[in-house]
Amino acid sequence: MKKAALITGASSGIGAATAIEFAKNGYFVYLMGRDKDRLAEVALQCRSGATLLSCELTDTKALDKRLNDMMNINIHRVEVVVNNAGIYKPGSVEGDTDEIWSQHFQTNLLAPVHIVRTLFPYFKKHGGGSIVNVSSTLGVSPVANTGAYSALKAAMINWTQTLALEGGPHKIRANCVCPGIVDTPIHSFHGLPETEKTKTLSQMASLQPLGRIGTPQDVANSIYFLGSDLSAWTTGASLSIDGGINLA
Numbered sequence: 471m472k473k474a475a476l477i478t479g480a481s482s483g484i485g486a487a488t489a490i491e492f493a494k495n496g497y498f499v500y501l502m503g504r505d506k507d508r509l510a511e512v513a514l515q516c517r518s519g520a521t522l523l524s525c526e527l528t529d530t531k532a533l534d535k536r537l538n539d540m541m542n543i544n545i546h547r548v549e550v551v552v553n554n555a556g557i558y559k560p561g562s563v564e565g566d567t568d569e570i571w572s573q574h575f576q577t578n579l580l581a582p583v584h585i586v587r588t589l590f591p592y593f594k595k596h597g598g599g600s601i602v603n604v605s606s607t608l609g610v611s612p613v614a615n616t617g618a619y620s621a622l623k624a625a626m627i628n629w630t631q632t633l634a635l636e637g638g639p640h641k642i643r644a645n646c647v648c649p650g651i652v653d654t655p656i657h658s659f660h661g662l663p664e665t666e667k668t669k670t671l672s673q674m675a676s677l678q679p680l681g682r683i684g685t686p687q688d689v690a691n692s693i694y695f696l697g698s699d700l701s702a703w704t705t706g707a708s709l710s711i712d713g714g715i716n717l718a
C-alpha cells in the first residue's frame with residue numbers, strides 16, 4: 471500500500487508547503503481545509519496524488535465523515551498526520567472574550583485532539599504512525615496580547631508529550647514544531663501593499679538572530695523530518711524553527 475499523509479490547513483501557508491513537501495517525497499496526501507479552490511491549487515502541485523478533504527474543523531460531524539472516508543480507502547496507508555490548521559487572533563487580557571478563547575480552543579486544540587483520538591486505533595491496527603503538531607514559539611515564550619493563542623499552543627506542546635508516552639508502545643510517534651514569525655496570510659502584514667510590507671519585514675528581520683523571518687518551506691522541511699522515518703527515534707520533541715528569536 472502506498473504511504474499517505476493527512477495535512478490539516480493544507481489550503482494555505484505552512485500547510486500548503488508541507489503537503490507539497492510530503493508529495494515530493496512520494497507520499498499520497500490528504501489535504502484538509504475549508505477553501506476548496508485553494509486546496510485544488512495545492513493538489514495540482516502534489517505530483518504523488520492528492521485527495522481534497524474540505525471541512526470546517528469545528529464541525530465534528532463533518533470532520534468524522536472526512537476522517538472515516540480517508541481511513542476506509544484501502545489503497546493508501548495513512549502514516550502521518552500533521553495538525554497544522556490554526557487561527558491567530560491577538561487580543562489583550564481584558565479584550566479577549568470567552569468567544570475568542572473558545573475559537574482558539576476549538577480550532578487550535580480540540581480539533582487536533584479529535585483527529586488524533588480518531589486516528590489512534592487506525593495507527594495501532596496498522597503498526598504505528600507519526601503525529602506532528604504545529605505549535606508556536608509563543609507556546610514556549612509568550613508575548614503580550616496573545617493570551618488565548620499562546621496558552622493553547624503551550625497546551626499543544628504538553629499534549630504532544632502525552633501522545634508520545636501513550637503512543638510509544640504502539641510505534642506511534644508524536645512531535646511538535648514551534649515556528650517563529652513566518653510570512654503567511656495568518657498575519658495582517660502579509661496582505662500589506664508591497665512597499666509597506668518590505669519595510670515591515672525588514673524591521674522584523676532586524677530582530678532575528680538569523681536576520682530574516684521564516685518561509686513556509688523552512689517549517690515544511692522540519693515537519694517532513696519529524697513526520698517521516700528520518701526521525702524514527704524521535705518522539706515527544708518540540709523543535710523550534712524560529713531563526714533563533716527565542717534566544718534573542
Ligand SMILES: NC(=O)c1ccc[n+]([C@@H]2O[C@H](COP(=O)([O-])OP(=O)(O)OC[C@H]3O[C@@H](n4cnc5c(N)ncnc54)[C@H](OP(=O)(O)O)[C@@H]3O)[C@@H](O)[C@H]2O)c1
Pocket residue numbers: 478479480481482483484485502503504505506508525526527528554555556557558577604605606607648649650651652653654655656657
Ligand atoms: N505564520 C506564522 O508566523 C506562524 C508561527 C507559529 C505558528 N504558526 C502556526 O502554523 C499553522 C499554520 O498557519 P499559517 O501561518 O500557515 O496560516 P494560514 O496561511 O492562515 O493557514 C491556516 C490554515 O488553517 C486552516 N483553518 C483555520 N481555521 C480552520 C477551521 N476552522 N477549519 C478548517 N481549517 C481551518 C485554513 O483553512 P482555509 O484557509 O481553507 O479556511 C488554512 O489552511 C497554525 O497552526 C499557526 O498557528 C504560524
